Amino acid sequence: MSVLFYNFCMYFAYTVFSFKKWKHATFHNLIAAWFTFIAFIGCYVVYSGDYQNIYGTILKFPMEPYIFAFIAFLIFIWPFRSISIHIDKASQIQILQNKQFEKFIRIILYILLLYAIVLFRSALFTLQFDGKEAYESLHAEGETLYQYSSIETFIIGISVNIYSLFAPVILLYSFWGLMSENCKKKRFYYLSIILILLITFLKNIASGARGGIFFFSITTLFMVLPFYRNFPSTVQKRMVSIALYIGAFFLLYVIGQTISRFGQGGAETPIGSILRYLGEPFPNLGNIYWEKVNVHPLGARMYPFIFQSGTAQNSAQSLADSHTLWEWITGVPILVYKTIYGDFYVEFGKWLAFVPILIYALYMKVFTLAKKVNLANVAILFYFLEIAATAPFFFQKRDFYNVRMLLFMAISYAVIMYILKRKK
Template identity: 25%
Template sequence: MPLLFLSLFFGVLAYYYRKKKLFFSVVMFYGIGSLWGFLMTLNDYYSLSLNFGYQSISYTATLFLSVCCLILFYPLMQIDRKLIFSGMVDVCHLKNIAYIFIVLSIVYCIFIVPYISLSLNAIDFAAYKAEIMEEGGLDISGGNIILSKLFSYQVQLRPFIIFLFFFSLVYVKGGRKMKILLGLMTILPALFSALASAHRNNLVYCIINYIVCYILFYECFPRKVKRYVLLFISIVLGIVLFIVVYFAFLRFDDGGGAVIYSLLRYLGEPFVNFNTMLWGNEQYLLGNKSFPLIRDLLGLDYLDPSTIRENTSYLRYVNYYFYGAIGNFYMDFGPLGTICVCLLVSCFFYKIFVQKFKANTLTRLLLLYLYATYTIQNYFYFQFMGSNNINIFWMIIYLLVFRFYVEKGCSVFSSGRSFKRQV
């Protein structure tokens, strides 16, 4: 029942703020996730799962989740219903960035193809997936430095590539070949990565990026373009759903009930795990879970996230389970510390969205899109967990490139083009 209350809470928020597109999309996703979590607890397989037996789901933990989510969502609540984009971009520089993204993505696809064959020809799919996760998580490079770097880049670049693709459809005249290539490279690396690693996360995150970006630019699309974009997203969504369900059937061969439970668990697990595994812990990791790289840079003790459970016997959770960003913060800092971290994040982005970037420039739109999409992705797993904290720095670098190369370049180069359109 507490999770049903949570889904109703998100549903009321979504209805009340239904005209604020980005906020609505985030809240609706969390509402659906919490509802799936409730349905997951009703499934017969739940009593046999690792979640069973720790503790019952409580209203206190659910209330805590509601408060933290509301704090993190607050910056998006302050965004106007309709955004008026007014700014200048250097189209030549924008295309240069697009072709760099395209080349990196094509090279990654070429390198990853042999691994797809290994995955699809595996005799025991579940064992293959377990081996991949054990050796390097989603990174299947197997010691290949080039492939490992390309994997990191394609994960980091994906949201930027998708944003650039949608932006170019609306605001860049001509460049049909570039747009087609960019559109293909928004999906192919994620699809190839999912097939090669026997893991669906990259593909699911990809469709999340698509949907949020489509919502952001929805009112800008000309009617004809809107139909094509909607068809393209529908095809991508169909591919994602097929892969998600297909992987579930490959992993569970003991009947349809296990497959249904697997699908419910995929979207509903974070709220259930937080209640049954995390809530009530009295010893915390003080940043080792969420910010190990930062701790290392500060000269503090470092504990590899993959070995946390083996080296800290007092923790009852499984390290790689889905807990979401709030769950990861809770493991590190406890209830009060989690609220403080959420407040810091919320205040920082509120200042950027509402005070720093008052005009809806390219950079502000990109930041709004990233905040919305990462807020959804962090529902599954902390986006910058572990050594991937470095993604934070790369994200800042990419933002600066857009800010000073694509956007600010217009004040110097005459090829700059001014736009003012409702989005």
């Protein structure tokens, strides 16, 4: 227990120092505070016994993995240190008054509205079933309960990539619009933001997930809070109201899903299950994973597209099958949380785990050298905020799709920067 407390103290001290230096809710400070909160919950669930209800009373917490994990945290958070939300008023007004860009945004929104309608049908169908059925259908059988038609599959196939690339652009564009004086299109900006949020909520409900909604909510907070003080007071109040409604719905949904999936008469209460869910990553790192991995896959688990089609990952029919196969290969459970460093530790080993974390940090640094959030780099920033939301738990952006999206974002960055330079 003392080791977990010292671990919490490292993150807490770093967060206090960061807030003293930058004094407000920057991207960097919010991420540091998020790691600190999860480290604190890790102490609490071991102290309260919620952790022991699932993982037994014989616990071992060596200090070494927590030092390594903290160093990895410093590497990961490094490119966020210098990012500013300073808004160039001239550029902001120029973009908001650009009719062609507004038409482009509206076309994207129409496509995403179709996407939302498909997801709404799927979510509405899924809500007729028990939450446990929806979750197990996707994770154990590899299929959602709702069977999409060929037209719906086509819409989803197009919209998924568009959403990943342009949802952050739409959010930033809407933020700038709400910040502008004498804003005449507030309803358009609010509806744009709500549509972006709604799509992710519907997508997770359709799959019976609770974690996806939770992590997206954290990502959205990372995105909104640094801008919050720049909004007019009326907009601030409206955004707080929207957040409260969404938060209440999310809480009810998560509690319902937890009761459905874990019941009320087992080793955990629903609230205890949620606390243990949040608090287990740091205890798991030392207790379950450290020096217990038989085989490090060296990329075959996280990046199976690099290897031949005969890998265990490609032979798995569902996510549950994949977890079972890699647990058999590595000798440790794959499903449970273990921090971003712990995930890379299982994959690459004690020292090589730092390499991919450093590569991702350098990648982000390249596209934020201007140290400002703009329409060119906001998609990449949002991508890394999504990683940050899950980083105290695991590494999210694995597999071919996510690596491909990084490439697309780099291309879109270059195109947007070229257009902006031509206009100047």
